[in-house]
Amino acid sequence: MEEKPFTTSSYREFLESGKIMANRCRSCGNVHLPPRPICPRCGGRSLEWMEIRGRGTLQAFTVIHVPPTRLKGRQPYATGIVKLEEGPSISGLILDVKRGEDIDIGVEAEAIIVREGDGLKLCFRLV
Amino acid sequence: MGLFRNVAVVGAGMTRFHNRIHAGKTGRDLFVEAVLEAVDSVDKGFELREAEAIFIGNYSSDCFEGQGHTAAMMADWLGLTPRASTRVEDACASSGVAINMATLAIASGAYDLVIVGGFEKMTEKGTEEATEILAMASDALYEVPVGFTFPGLYAAIATAHFKRYGSSWEELAAISIKNHRNGALNEKAHFQSDIMETARRLGERHNMTFKDELEFLRSPLNPFVAYPLRLFDCCPISDGASALVIASSDIAKKYTDTPIYIKGFGQASDTFSLHNREELTELRATRIAASQAYKMAGVSPEDIDLADVHDCFTIAEVLAVEDLGFFPKGQGGKAALEGRTSLDGEMPINPDGGLKAKGHPVGATGAAMAYEMFKQLRGEAGRRQVDDAEIGLTQNVGASGATVVVQVYGR
Numbered sequence: 001m002e003e004k005p006f007t008t009s010s011y012r013e014f015l016e017s018g019k020i021m022a023n024r025c026r027s028c029g030n031v032h033l034p035p036r037p038i039c040p041r042c043g044g045r046s047l048e049w050m051e052i053r054g055r056g057t058l059q060a061f062t063v064i065h066v067p068p069t070r071l072k073g074r075q076p077y078a079t080g081i082v083k084l085e086e087g088p089s090i091s092g093l094i095l096d097v098k099r100g101e102d103i104d105i106g107v108e109a110e111a112i113i114v115r116e117g118d119g120l121k122l123c124f125r126l127v
Numbered sequence: 128m129g130l131f132r133n134v135a136v137v138g139a140g141m142t143r144f145h146n147r148i149h150a151g152k153t154g155r156d157l158f159v160e161a162v163l164e165a166v167d168s169v170d171k172g173f174e175l176r177e178a179e180a181i182f183i184g185n186y187s188s189d190c191f192e193g194q195g196h197t198a199a200m201m202a203d204w205l206g207l208t209p210r211a212s213t214r215v216e217d218a219c220a221s222s223g224v225a226i227n228m229a230t231l232a233i234a235s236g237a238y239d240l241v242i243v244g245g246f247e248k249m250t251e252k253g254t255e256e257a258t259e260i261l262a263m264a265s266d267a268l269y270e271v272p273v274g275f276t277f278p279g280l281y282a283a284i285a286t287a288h289f290k291r292y293g294s295s296w297e298e299l300a301a302i303s304i305k306n307h308r309n310g311a312l313n314e315k316a317h318f319q320s321d322i323m324e325t326a327r328r329l330g331e332r333h334n335m336t337f338k339d340e341l342e343f344l345r346s347p348l349n350p351f352v353a354y355p356l357r358l359f360d361c362c363p364i365s366d367g368a369s370a371l372v373i374a375s376s377d378i379a380k381k382y383t384d385t386p387i388y389i390k391g392f393g394q395a396s397d398t399f400s401l402h403n404r405e406e407l408t409e410l411r412a413t414r415i416a417a418s419q420a421y422k423m424a425g426v427s428p429e430d431i432d433l434a435d436v437h438d439c440f441t442i443a444e445v446l447a448v449e450d451l452g453f454f455p456k457g458q459g460g461k462a463a464l465e466g467r468t469s470l471d472g473e474m475p476i477n478p479d480g481g482l483k484a485k486g487h488p489v490g491a492t493g494a495a496m497a498y499e500m501f502k503q504l505r506g507e508a509g510r511r512q513v514d515d516a517e518i519g520l521t522q523n524v525g526a527s528g529a530t531v532v533v534q535v536y537g538r
Contacts, residue, residue, distance in 0.1 A: 008268060034269055040398070060407050062282035063354035064274055068259040071274055076351075079274035081283060081402045089402045093273045100354030105290045121273055 020052040033088040054111030056084035130234040135379040135386035138372035139501040140164025144486030149366040154248040161368035170383040179238040181212040184222025184245030185490035218264035223493025223523025223532035244370030247488035281440035282353035287407040298460025299441035310480025312511040317486030365486030369494035391535040393419025410528035413450035424535040428452035435496035437524035493523035
């Protein structure tokens with residue numbers, strides 16, 4: 001596992017095995033999700049894999065009523081940005097929410113990896 | 128940081144921005160139309176063939192029209208081959224960035240006279256497909272697959288801004304009302320009726336009456352696009368083109384007695400995905416691009432008389448007027464609600480109707496903002512003229528703020 005390069009395909013392979021993997025800069029400690037080859041904070045290139053537990057709080061959200069073509073028929077659906085306990089934030093579909101009035105920033109969220117078609121989607125369930 | 132030599136706008140033109148009147152025209156038809164108007168606007172006369180190079184902002188004629196390599200195509204259609212022609216793609220900031228590139232090309236001494244502009248022919252596709260194409264300017268791996276659209280990203284920013292500053296959708300509505308009011312005074316605008324007039328017209332069709340704008344904007348006739356943003360918080364999908372003739376300051380007076388100088392400019396990038404930003408309630412790239420432009424122009428926010436800012440969604444105008452330093456953080460929406468950013472307010476914002484009412488053919492937007500400054504600073508803006516307009520600013524944003532370009536114009 002430690003040998004994998006810090007690429008999109010590595011991130012996807014980890015998701016396939018049920019893991020959300022970030023990487024951490026050995027120089028400044030910054031954590032990156034999705035993983036990337038150069039630390040954007042210090043420019044460091046010495047990085048290590050780090051597993052994300054998937055717990056965090058909702059930082060921003062929306063409920064989409066006009067979807068792009070590929071999500072046609074699914075609206076209204078919620079999507080948002082979750083700040084994870086380990087530091088980084090990530091976008092994900094928010095499951096089981098159809099009205100913006102029903103959710104608020106700051107609520108706790110838990111990540112779930114959902115298979116849709118031939119791809120994997122990072123989703124969150126509010127707890 | 129200074130330029131080797133200064134640069135001025137000596138002519139400007141644009142098509143009307145609209146979703147229907149350009150049916151049957153192509154991007155090249157629109158761009159040629161805008162360029163010819165810019166050429167004809169030069170006071171002391173200008174032959175298109177005097178232009179030495181072309182810079183064109185265009186986001187995605189590839190997807191919208193199935194036409195790539197549009198810079199060379201436009202050089203040919205303008206009768207300007209073999210001159211260098213360059214396309215700039217920075218999403219919705221494409222022609223704003225093209226202006227910086229063209230300015231640098233003249234400032235370097237490489238050219239004296241350049242055509243710069245932009246175009247987008249968007250309405251060949253339906254709304255859902257256009258939404259999909261526009262979403263390509265955000266992160267196709269980590270934002271789009273989990274359902275984010277452009278309105279969605281700005282809607283998320285709005286929820287964070289509301290939470291942090293106690294700002295509200297009513298403040299956003301005030302921006303929409305103001306910009307439609309301004310658009311009604313602009314013969315080039317996509318929408319040329321104020322919201323009350325629209326409410327009456329739509330109301331008649333649905334047997335509904337509205338006592339004021341807010342009642343209409345809260346009604347089912349203004350449905351959610353991406354909560355908390357409704358239809359009238361979003362700019363329309365428009366076709367259009369815009370163009371400028373720019374010249375080195377050494378020769379500008381040969382073409383007009385009132386050139387409009389590009390006094391300062393800046394450009395900055397930010398994290399590509401919104402979720403990687405440390406702060407969701409500001410566009411850091413706006414602050415940085417603006418500080419560069421202010422420094423080059425030797426001005427501060429208090430010196431700016433009017434501004435065209437990138438209100439692709441009403442919340443974006445809130446961020447812009449705060450991040451440009453016109454109003455304190457959290458106060459941008461209130462400023463609109465209190466009339467401070469109206470045409471007759473202390474700091475008129477988007478006198479041309481903004482993207483909201485003027486329309487947003489994405490590649491054409493940055494140069495259309497420059498067109499407005501050219502008209503305003505020369506006192507030629509007609510019914511929407513801002514009094515004593517001497518220094519104007521434009522702010523043009525790509526996607527959710529991963530690119531921002533700012534220019535300061537003056538007489």
